[in-house]
Amino acid sequence: MLVGALSLASRCHTSHVDHRRVLAYASQSLALRGHGHSVQCAGSFNGRWRRQSRRLSTSSAIDTNNALPRIKEFTTQHPVSIFRSLSNDPYHNLAIENYLLKNSEPNSRILFTYTNRPCVVFGRNQNPWLECNIAKVQEGLAWCTPDWAGDTTIKEVNTTFEENGLVALDLVRRRSGGGTVIHDVGNLNFSFIVPNDKDFTRNKHAWLVVSVLRDYQQHREKKHGSAKVLFDKVRVNERHDIVMTRRSIDGDVEDTQEYKASGSAFKLTRGRALHHGTLLHSSPNVGQTKEGDARASTFSTLLSSPARPFLQAKGVTSVRSPVHNLFRVSKPEGRWKLASDLEIALGSTFGTMYNDHNAPCIVIGDKDCHREVNTEIHEDVQEMMTDEWRFCQTPSFEYASTHSDGNIKLQFDVKHGIIQSAILHAADRTSAANTGFAALEGKKLHEVQSWKGFIPETFEADSAQIRAHLASVFPKIHPANTNGKLAPTSIIEEKSAAERAPGGIAIKRRSGEGNEEVEERGENVIIQR
Amino acid sequence: MAVAARFVPVARRLAAPRPQIWRAGMRRTFATRGPLMIKKYTEDHEWIEMDEGDKIGTIGITQYASKALGDVVYVELPEVGMEVNKGDTIGAVESVKSASDIMSPVSGKITEANDVLGDKPGTINKGPEAEGWFAKIEVSDKGELEGLMSKDEYDAFEKD
Numbered sequence: 001m002l003v004g005a006l007s008l009a010s011r012c013h014t015s016h017v018d019h020r021r022v023l024a025y026a027s028q029s030l031a032l033r034g035h036g037h038s039v040q041c042a043g044s045f046n047g048r049w050r051r052q053s054r055r056l057s058t059s060s061a062i063d064t065n066n067a068l069p070r071i072k073e074f075t076t077q078h079p080v081s082i083f084r085s086l087s088n089d090p091y092h093n094l095a096i097e098n099y100l101l102k103n104s105e106p107n108s109r110i111l112f113t114y115t116n117r118p119c120v121v122f123g124r125n126q127n128p129w130l131e132c133n134i135a136k137v138q139e140g141l142a143w144c145t146p147d148w149a150g151d152t153t154i155k156e157v158n159t160t161f162e163e164n165g166l167v168a169l170d171l172v173r174r175r176s177g178g179g180t181v182i183h184d185v186g187n188l189n190f191s192f193i194v195p196n197d198k199d200f201t202r203n204k205h206a207w208l209v210v211s212v213l214r215d216y217q218q219h220r221e222k223k224h225g226s227a228k229v230l231f232d233k234v235r236v237n238e239r240h241d242i243v244m245t246r247r248s249i250d251g252d253v254e255d256t257q258e259y260k261a262s263g264s265a266f267k268l269t270r271g272r273a274l275h276h277g278t279l280l281h282s283s284p285n286v287g288q289t290k291e292g293d294a295r296a297s298t299f300s301t302l303l304s305s306p307a308r309p310f311l312q313a314k315g316v317t318s319v320r321s322p323v324h325n326l327f328r329v330s331k332p333e334g335r336w337k338l339a340s341d342l343e344i345a346l347g348s349t350f351g352t353m354y355n356d357h358n359a360p361c362i363v364i365g366d367k368d369c370h371r372e373v374n375t376e377i378h379e380d381v382q383e384m385m386t387d388e389w390r391f392c393q394t395p396s397f398e399y400a401s402t403h404s405d406g407n408i409k410l411q412f413d414v415k416h417g418i419i420q421s422a423i424l425h426a427a428d429r430t431s432a433a434n435t436g437f438a439a440l441e442g443k444k445l446h447e448v449q450s451w452k453g454f455i456p457e458t459f460e461a462d463s464a465q466i467r468a469h470l471a472s473v474f475p476k477i478h479p480a481n482t483n484g485k486l487a488p489t490s491i492i493e494e495k496s497a498a499e500r501a502p503g504g505i506a507i508k509r510r511s512g513e514g515n516e517e518v519e520e521r522g523e524n525v526i527i528q529r
Numbered sequence: 530m531a532v533a534a535r536f537v538p539v540a541r542r543l544a545a546p547r548p549q550i551w552r553a554g555m556r557r558t559f560a561t562r563g564p565l566m567i568k569k570y571t572e573d574h575e576w577i578e579m580d581e582g583d584k585i586g587t588i589g590i591t592q593y594a595s596k597a598l599g600d601v602v603y604v605e606l607p608e609v610g611m612e613v614n615k616g617d618t619i620g621a622v623e624s625v626k627s628a629s630d631i632m633s634p635v636s637g638k639i640t641e642a643n644d645v646l647g648d649k650p651g652t653i654n655k656g657p658e659a660e661g662w663f664a665k666i667e668v669s670d671k672g673e674l675e676g677l678m679s680k681d682e683y684d685a686f687e688k689d
Contacts, residue, residue: 124621124628125603178626198689202625240626266627269618270573315603316623316645395603396647449587 066240067362069374071100075108080356082347085114086365090121090172091480095369095380098175101193101267101274103376109126110352111189113343115183119170119283120302121278122180123265125315127394128171129307129445131180136477138300139509140166141184141285169302170481173390176276178265179318182299186325188339189276190346196273203277205238206264208353212345212417213242213261213326220327228328231261240264240317242277246324259324281338282329299323307399307473385480392417393444401469404462410437410470417444426459446477569634569674570683576658577677579668586674587642587662588619590631593687595657599625601650606642607664613637615673619664622653631663633683635673641665 067081075081083100085093093114100110117140122131169182183189188446192205213234221228231244240261246255262277280286285299301317329335351359371378384391393416400411412422424437436456440448448454451470453461568578574594577586584677590598603623613619620631620642642664645652653661668674678686 123623123626125605125623175628176626177623177628202627264626266625268627268629270616270630272633395605 011391028131067360068096068099068364068368068377071103072105075105075110078312078360079108080351080354081107081108081110082350082359082361083112084343084347084361084363086363087369088093088115088117089366089369090119090170091384092366092369092377093189094121094172094174094384096116096364096376097193097274097276098380099374099377100191101269101272104193104272106271107195108193109195109354110191111347112193113346114138114189114191114316114522115187115339117170118167118182118184119172120182121172121174123178123316124173124175124267124316124393125177125395126173126180126318127311127313127315128173128391129394129399130305130313130397130476132171132303132310133301133305134171134477135306135472137169137171138478140168141302164450168481171390172384172480173267173393176265176274177266177316178263178421179316180303181263181278182285182302183238183278184283184285186281186286186335188279188281188342190279191274192350193272193274193277196268196271199485200273202240202264202266202275203236206240206242206277208349209262209277209279210234210236210242210344212342212349216345225450228330229326230324230328231326234261234326240322244324244326246422257322261323261324261326270282279342280323280325281342282325282327282335286323286325310399310401310473311397312400313397315396315397340492374393387444387446387477388417390480391477392444399473401473402478403466403469407467408459408462410466412440414445417446419443419445419448422454424455445474448474449476474507532612567674567678570680570686571632571634571677571678572686573632574687575632575634575663577666577674579674583671584667586635586637586666586668588631588634588664588666589662590622590653591683591687592657592659594656595661598622598627598629601653604646604653604663605649606644606647608637609639609642611639613639613666633666634677635666635668635670637666637669640667641666 016239047050067083083096085096087093087096093116093136095110096114100112104110120132120137122128128134134139145248190205190209192208194200194205213231217229217231217234226247231245232247234242234244237243241264243258244261245258248254260280262279264275267274268277300320303320319324329338347359347361351357357420368374369377379387383431395415396415398411398413400409403407407427408424410423411425413420419440419442422437422440424434437454440454455466457463459466536576546679566579566581567583568576570591574591574597575588576591577588579586601622601624605621607619611619613636615633615636617633618630618632619639622629622631635639643652643662646661646663653663657659
């Protein structure tokens with residue numbers, strides 16, 4: 001049985017807490033309690049998936065404890081292998097992925113799958129101030145649960161990282177190229193690590209995922225009825241994204257629009273290629289039920305930056321695409337089952353693609369990122385959590401804005417995250433005002449806690465307004481999450497909320513330092529460059 | 530005037546992409562290039578060409594690599610003065626959602642980075658083996674060049 005390899009692998013780590021967290025939900029509905037998380041794979045799929053079960057069992061003699069620490073040796077013995085992380089920590093999963101890319105045998109082929117807790121992940125050469133609304137990301141994601149009304153299990157899912165009805169969102173810079181994406185429990189991350197040879201194309205593995213989706217579409221329809229499948233056609237587009245068309249339900253008007261179900265990003269280094277993507281199978285945060293559902297717009301709000309009109313940046317900007325869930329689930333545990341089915345199907349198809357039906361499947365997790373277990377992974381996690389990596393690795397950019405009917409102009413450059421040549425130009429006021437602003441030079445932008453000292457009081461009403469503007473464009477940065485929890489409320493004292501309101505943009509701000517309380521309404525708050 | 534007339538064509542000749550005939554099949558080095566101008570290739574599709582003094586090497590990515598990568602949209606250049614070992618990452622390019630590392634073919638000290646690429650990353654695609662060069666390096670061990678591929682060897686490797 002499938003339980004073989006997977007449970008052997010799992011036994012190494014079952015004591016670890018995150019595994020229990022992840023699997024508690026799956027085990028409620030499935031019949032394999034007592035077998036750790038191997039439960040996810042058993043009985044999940046018939047036919048071809050059973051064959052995969054048998055294949056996996058034959059490799060049960062593998063010393064899975066050492067697969068990761070001795071990855072070179074392991075991938076030499078097993079040129080095709082499957083790794084599956086039970087960690088939901090984005091830093092851990094990205095560090096494991098990078099470790100596999102850098103240390104596996106150069107000709108080996110690896111499939112790695114994982115699901116992250118809610119987070120915003122941006123590309124290697126992107127600007128976080130430009131790509132997302134940092135203040136909103138730091139505030140957290142309002143978890144919408146109308147689908148689960150009356151269902152208590154979903155609450156358990158979130159208790160580990162929920163506070164005041166808000167789920168923390170990590171802000172993470174990854175090592176691969178491409179744009180910004182939001183992850184949550186309804187996304188399965190797939191990652192293919194293969195030789196960067198003549199066989200490799202950017203579409204090759206995206207088509208593998210598409211073929212899995214097409215197969216699974218039929219399977220799910222047969223088993224659960226057509227209402228559980230939300231897509232009609234699925235393909236790889238010119239941007240190497242996986243796109244779908246919606247299925248018309250109940251005589252719905254036919255929708256020919258293509259929605260993105262997964263992006264693609266790549267990292268190429270030393271003869272190796274990594275292709276990963278975030279497969280949106282059933283996110284509770286993406287509108288899947290009624291029109292006008294608040295969820296539909298949640299993600300889009302998080303990715304709309306208030307800084308956009310004021311920044312000129314080098315590097316890579318994201319291409320916005322409408323997204324859609326591939327499947328409908330009716331219970332939270334159904335989502336885990338769905339993700340698990342997709343992981344097995346990906347593994348099976350991956351083995352078939354590279355003619356290795358005995359590809360071992362190794363289950364790994366947070367424990368593998370501990371300092372004592374794997375120093376290299378641990379150090380990579382630490383590095384990715386630093387603000388030096390998250391913010392100072394931003395490609396150079398310029399900031400410029402005008403205020404007070406064009407009388408006041410602000411501008412500075414940011415290179416390696418450090419502010420250069422900050423200039424404040426006030427047309428009808430003393431030039432001495434510039435001195436305060438110039439004090440920004442040499443400071444790291446993400447470390448600026450307050451703009452109070454840099455904007456002179458002599459601008460009277462304008463001073464407060466300019467400070468409010470700067471704080472909305474460059475909000476105070478919280479340290480990277482270590483445990484998926486929101487930063488303590490003391491840090492969030494200066495919450496900013498820019499909300500669309502009739503008649504323009506409203507900015508409400510309460511500063512923790514002074515007694516100023518500014519409430520502005522109207523377009524004049526945000527001034528076009 | 531006379532000076533300018535003599536120098537402009539030389540500069541142009543150096544900056545312009547080499548004629549197609551070079552890539553197409555011309556295997557022997559022309560006498561005008563001189564035997565000292567060594568150009569070598571790596572398996573990671575980088576090239577290094579030594580200057581006439583045989584001290585400073587210019588590094589770039591090959592025509593093949595540029596084509597495989599697609600439109601370059603961002604280039605991360607090395608810091609001048611950086612000491613590197615052979616195989617160290619000295620920068621990166623991003624193209625079509627791919628972040629690709631650029632490794633140094635030899636050990637040495639970076640003496641110059643092609644700042645044009647910072648503002649116009651697409652220059653790499655226009656002339657990967659000419660105006661789209663990446664960085665210059667003061668080579669610390671010329672012996673390392675011996676281990677790299679010649680044009681012929683690279684062409685054979687690339688076709689594999």
